[in-house]
Amino acid sequence: MSLTLTVDGARWRAHLESVADANPGIVPVAKGNGYGFTTGRLARKAQWLKDRGHDVTALAVGTYGEITDVASRWDGDIVVLTPWRPFVAALDAALTRRVVHTVSRLEDLEQLLTLSPTARIVLERTTSMRRHGMSGREMWEAGEVLRRHPDARLEGVALHLPLQQGNHLGEVGRLLTDAIAADCGIETVWVSHLTDGELATLREQYADFRIRPRIGTQLWLGDRGALRVTATVLDVHPVEKGDSFGYRARTAPKSGHLLVVSGGTAHGIGLEAPTGESSIKARAATLARGGLDAVGFVRSPYSIDGKQRLFAEPPHMQASMLFLPNGARVPSVGDVIDVRVRYTATSFDEIVIA
Secondary structure, X not given: OOOEEEEOHHHHHHHHHHHHHHOOOXXXXXXXXHHHXXXXXXXXXXXXXXXXXXXXXXXXXXOHHHHHHHHOOOOOEEEXXXXXXXXXXXXXXXXXXXXXXXXXXXXXXXXHHHHOOOOEEEEEEOOOOOXXXXXXXXXXXXXHHHHOOOOOEEEEEEEEOOOOOXXXXXXXXXXXHHHHHOOOOOOEEEEEOOOHHHHHHHHHHOOOOEEEEEEOHHHHOOOHHHEEEEEEEEEEEEEOOOOEEOOOOEEOOOOEEEEEEEOOHHHOOOOOOOOXXXXXXXXXXXXXXXXXXXXXXXXXXXXXXXXXXXXXXXXXXXXXXXXXXXXXOOOXXXXXEEEOOOHHHOOOOEEEEO
C-alpha cells in the first residue's frame, strides 16, 4: 500500500562502480532528498565505493543541515556546496576537521578564518551560471587574505557550470587562469556538469591540477533501467456518466472506473517545477496540458498497460484518483502499477534494493 522504488541492486551497483572508475577523484553528491534514495542511503553507498578501493575520498552535501544525515554513514571529507555565510551555526568540534567549506565572498572568507583559523575551504569562482562566486579580482584579493591566515587549508577552486550541453572548456580555461593568477597555491579544481570528454581534455590540459568532478544525477540515476517506481491500487469503483465523485464533486465524463492509488502530493506526485523550456515543442505540450486541465482531464504519471492514465481530480496528500474509461483493463485492489516520477522531487514510502 505504498509508493515504492524498487532497485535492481546488482545492476545499480555495477553502474555506480563504472561511473566511479571513469571519473577518478569523483565527489558523489548527496543533497536534498538524496535523488529519491535519501541522503543517508547515498552516504552509505559512497562509503561502499570507498571501501571497495575506488577513488572516493569526499562526499558533497547541499547544505550544512545535511551534514548530520551523512556524517555517521560516511567517514571521509564532507564538502558543503552552499557557500558559507556568517549566520551558519558553528560545527560540532568532531566534524570540523572533516568539513570543507565553500567560500564565495571576500567578506565571508575573512570572517570564517577569524572564527576558525584552520578551516578547510574551497574558493568558488563565479561562472556563467552567475549564482555564487568571486570575480577574478576578488580571487586575487582572496589570495591576499589567505596569506594573512597561514593556518587555513585551501582545498582548491570550485566551478559550478550550467547544465546545458556545449563546450565549457573555453570558459573553464579563462576561470582557471584567474585562479592561477591569484597565486594562493591552488592545486585542485572541483567542477560540476562537464561531460566525460570535457573532463578528459581538462585533465590533459591541466595535468598539474587534481580534477574533482562533483557528480549526482549521472551517478545515482544514470541507469534508469535499474530503477522502477510502482504504486498500489487501493480501491476500484465503477461509475456511470454523470456520477459525482471526489472532494470537488466532479462528474464522470463517461462510464468507466475510478481507481484510488497510492502516492499523492506528500510524495511529490502532481507537483512540478518549472522547466523554463522555450522550444516550440515544449510550448505546445504546455498548451495541450492547459487545455486538458481546463476541461478536467489531466494526464497523470501513472501507467496501466503502458498507457498514461488521467487524474480524475487533483492528487490528494497520500493517494490519487485516476479515471479509466470503459474498455480499459481494470486492475484489482492490491495490484501495482507503474509511475513515472521526477526522482529529485519524490519521496518514497519504501525503497527496495534487490
